[in-house]
Amino acid sequence: MGKRDRVLAWLRLARLIPLAGPTAYLPMGVLALAYGVLPSVFTVAMGLVVRTLTAGPVARISPAEILSRAGTDLKIGFAALVLQQALTPLQEAVAVLAARRIDRHTLADVLRTALRSPLEHVEDERAVDAVAEVSDAFVRNAPTPGVAAAALPQLAGRYLQLVSAVVLVAVTISVGVAVLLLIGAVILRYGQRGSLDKFAAERAKLAGARRRMNYIEMLGIEPRAAKEIRVLNLLPWLRQRYDREVEGYLVPLWRRRRAVLFRPFLVYTGIGFLIAVTAFVLLGQGFEPAQGVVFLAVAIQAILVPLRFGTYFPECDMQTQYGMQCQSTIAEFRASVGRPVARPEPGARPTAAAVEPGALHAIRFREVRFGYGRRGAEVLRGLDFELPAGRSTALVGVNGAGKTTVVKLLSGLYAPTGGRITVDGRDLAGLDPAGWRREVAVIFQNSVRFDLTLRENLLLGAAHRPVDLDAMHAALARASATDIADRLPHGLDTVLSPEYTRGTGLSGGQWQRIALARAFYAVGQGATVLVLDEPTAQLDVRAEVDFYERFLELTEGLTTLVISHRFSTVRRADRIAVLSEGRIGESGSHDELLDADGTYASMFRVQRERFTAALGRGDDR
Numbered sequence: 001m002g003k004r005d006r007v008l009a010w011l012r013l014a015r016l017i018p019l020a021g022p023t024a025y026l027p028m029g030v031l032a033l034a035y036g037v038l039p040s041v042f043t044v045a046m047g048l049v050v051r052t053l054t055a056g057p058v059a060r061i062s063p064a065e066i067l068s069r070a071g072t073d074l075k076i077g078f079a080a081l082v083l084q085q086a087l088t089p090l091q092e093a094v095a096v097l098a099a100r101r102i103d104r105h106t107l108a109d110v111l112r113t114a115l116r117s118p119l120e121h122v123e124d125e126r127a128v129d130a131v132a133e134v135s136d137a138f139v140r141n142a143p144t145p146g147v148a149a150a151a152l153p154q155l156a157g158r159y160l161q162l163v164s165a166v167v168l169v170a171v172t173i174s175v176g177v178a179v180l181l182l183i184g185a186v187i188l189r190y191g192q193r194g195s196l197d198k199f200a201a202e203r204a205k206l207a208g209a210r211r212r213m214n215y216i217e218m219l220g221i222e223p224r225a226a227k228e229i230r231v232l233n234l235l236p237w238l239r240q241r242y243d244r245e246v247e248g249y250l251v252p253l254w255r256r257r258r259a260v261l262f263r264p265f266l267v268y269t270g271i272g273f274l275i276a277v278t279a280f281v282l283l284g285q286g287f288e289p290a291q292g293v294v295f296l297a298v299a300i301q302a303i304l305v306p307l308r309f310g311t312y313f314p315e316c317d318m319q320t321q322y323g324m325q326c327q328s329t330i331a332e333f334r335a336s337v338g339r340p341v342a343r344p345e346p347g348a349r350p351t352a353a354a355v356e357p358g359a360l361h362a363i364r365f366r367e368v369r370f371g372y373g374r375r376g377a378e379v380l381r382g383l384d385f386e387l388p389a390g391r392s393t394a395l396v397g398v399n400g401a402g403k404t405t406v407v408k409l410l411s412g413l414y415a416p417t418g419g420r421i422t423v424d425g426r427d428l429a430g431l432d433p434a435g436w437r438r439e440v441a442v443i444f445q446n447s448v449r450f451d452l453t454l455r456e457n458l459l460l461g462a463a464h465r466p467v468d469l470d471a472m473h474a475a476l477a478r479a480s481a482t483d484i485a486d487r488l489p490h491g492l493d494t495v496l497s498p499e500y501t502r503g504t505g506l507s508g509g510q511w512q513r514i515a516l517a518r519a520f521y522a523v524g525q526g527a528t529v530l531v532l533d534e535p536t537a538q539l540d541v542r543a544e545v546d547f548y549e550r551f552l553e554l555t556e557g558l559t560t561l562v563i564s565h566r567f568s569t570v571r572r573a574d575r576i577a578v579l580s581e582g583r584i585g586e587s588g589s590h591d592e593l594l595d596a597d598g599t600y601a602s603m604f605r606v607q608r609e610r611f612t613a614a615l616g617r618g619d620d621r
C-alpha cells in the first residue's frame with residue numbers, strides 16, 4: 001500500500017464514525033479527550049504534592065498533615081488516577097456499541113455486494129478468499145471495520161497524551177528536549193505501525209492457505225461431513241491433513257513475521273533507548289536545584305510517555321490495523337464486483353427495464369456462447385433454443401453437457417459471453433435482475449437445505465410477498481408433500497434440521513419434495529416460469545410415476561423447463577431438446593424423437609427396460 005493509499009484508508013475509516021450515531025460517537029470523543037489529558041493532570045498534581053510536602057520538614061509527617069498541606073492537589077491527582085482507571089471499561093463498552101452500530105451497515109454492505117455479484121465473481125478464487133477474510137472477521141470476532149473505526153478515538157486519545165506530555169517536558173525541562181522526544185515518539189510510532197502494516201500485508205498473502213486450514217478445521221467440527229468422516233474412518237487422515245495445513249500456513253507466517261518484525265524491533269528499541277538516555281542526560285545537565293523537586297518529578301514522568309509509543313497500544317493498534325484491512329478487502333471486493341464479467345453484446349447495455357409481472361413469457365437463446373472463468377473451455381457453443389410461452393420444454397444430455405449451465409444463464413446468474421437470451425423479444429441483459437428472478441421459480445439440482453422452519457423454507461420461494469398460508473398448503477399438496485408436513489412434530493413451525501430443539505431431519509427425497517413445494521409456492525405468488533433441474537432424482541419410483549402422471553397438470557399455464565436424466569420425467573414435455581457439444585443436437589416431441597432414432601432414442605432405450613420393469617408393465621414407448 002502506497003502512502004497516498006494509506007492516508008485514504010485512514011480517512012475511509014474515519015468516515016465510518018458518524019454511522020455509530022451521536023449517542024456513541026459523542027461519548028467516544030469526550031472519553032478520548034479525557035484519556036488524553038488525565039495522565040498529565042495526574043503527573044502535574046503529584047508534582048505539586050511533592051513540592052508542597054518537601055517545602056517544610058518531611059520527617060515523621062502525619063497523614064493528617066499531608067492532607068492539610070497538599071489536600072487539593074492530592075485530590076486532583078487521585079481523581080485523575082481513578083478516572084483513568086474507570087475510563088478504560090467505559091471506553092471499551094462505548095467502543096463495542098459503536099462497532100456494532102457501524103458493522104450493521106458494513107455487513108449490510110457486504111451482503112448487498114455479495115448478492116449483487118455475478119456467480120462468476122463469487123466463484124473466483126480471489127473473491128472467495130476476500131469473502132472468507134471478511135466472514136472470518138465477523139464470525140470469528142477478528143477486527144471488523146466497525147471495531148477499527150471505534151478504536152480511532154482511543155488512538156487519538158493516545159496522541160493527545162503524547163502532546164500533553166511533550167508540553168509538560170517543554171515547560172519543565174526545555175523546548176529542545178520536548179522536540180527531541182516528540183520526534184523520537186513519531187519515529188518509534190512510524191516504525192511500530194510500519195512493521196505492523198507490512199506484516200498485515202504479508203499475512204493477507206496467505207489468505208488462501210488460511211482458508212484451506214479453516215476448511216479442514218470446520219470439516220472436522222461441522223455436522224455437514226460427520227457421516228462420511230465416521231463411516232470412512234477419516235479421523236487419522238483428518239488430523240494428519242490438519243497438521244499439514246496448519247504447518248503450510250503457520251510456518252510461512254512465522255517466517256514472514258521474523259523477517260518483517262525482528263529487525264525493526266531491534267532498530268527501534270535502540271532508537272528508543274538512545275532518546276531516553278539523551279533526554280535524561282539533558283535533564284540532568286539542565287536541572288537547577290532552584291527549580292525544585294516538582295520539576296524533576298514531572299519531567300521524569302513526562303519523558304516516559306513518548307517512550308511508550310515504542311509499544312503497541314492494546315486498545316487500538318491491532319483493531320485499527322486489521323479492521324482497516326478488512327475494510328479494504330470489502331472495498332476491493334466491491335470494486336471487482338462492479339467490473340463487468342462478460343462483454344455485453346453491442347446494443348445490449350443494461351437498462352434495468354422491468355419485466356411485465358405475471359405475464360406468460362417466451363424465452364429464446366440465440367447463438368449463446370458461454371464458458372466458465374476467463375480461460376475455461378466453452379460449455380455452450382452457439383446454443384439456439386426456445387422455451388415457448390406457456391409450454392413445457394425438456395432438456396436432456398449426458399453429464400457435463402451444460403444443462404444446469406443453461407438454467408444459470410436463464411436465471412441471470414451468469415451472462416453469456418456471446419449471443420443473446422431474450423424474454424418476450426427483449427434482451428435479458430437489459431431487464432431488472434430482481435424483477436426477472438421473481439418471475440422464475442427454480443429448483444436447482446442440489447438445492448440448499450435451509451436450517452429453517454418448513455414455513456420459512458416455503459416462504460423463501462417468494463420472500464418479497466406477505467406470508468400466504470393457504471398458498472403454502474396448496475404448494476405442499478401440489479408437490480405431494482402434505483404428508484411430510486403433517487408428520488412433522490410442530491407442523492409448519494418445525495425446523496428442518498435435527499440440530500435444533502424444535503427440529504427434525506428429512507430424507508433426500510422428502511427434501512426434494514419440499515424444494516418442489518417451494519417452487520410451486522413461488523408459482524402461486526406470481527412466478528410464471530418454472531425451471532426444474534432434476535426434480536425427481538431422489539424420489540422413489542412411486543413418487544416419480546406420480547410426478548410423471550401429474551406433469552401436465554403441474555406445469556399447466558407455465559413456461560416450463562425441465563431437466564432430467566429420467567425419461568419418465570421428460571417425456572411428457574411438449575418439446576424435448578437434446579444438448580450435445582454445446583448446441584441442440586435434436587429436438588421434437590417424445591414420439592418424434594423416437595421415430596428419428598437418434599441420440600434421444602438410444603438413451604431412452606437404455607433406460608426403458610429398468611423403468612418398465614419397475615412400473616411392472618410392458619410399455620415400449
Ligand SMILES: Nc1ncnc2c1ncn2[C@@H]1O[C@H](COP(=O)(O)OP(=O)(O)OP(=O)(O)O)[C@@H](O)[C@H]1O
Binds near residue numbers: 376399403405445
Ligand atoms: N462453476 C463452475 N466453474 C467452472 N466450470 C463449471 C462450473 N459449473 C459447471 N462447470 C463445467 O461446465 C460443464 C457443464 O456443467 P453443467 O453442470 O452445466 O452440466 P450438466 O449437463 O448439468 O451435467 P449433469 O447432467 O451432470 O448435471 C461441465 O464440464 C462442468 O465441469
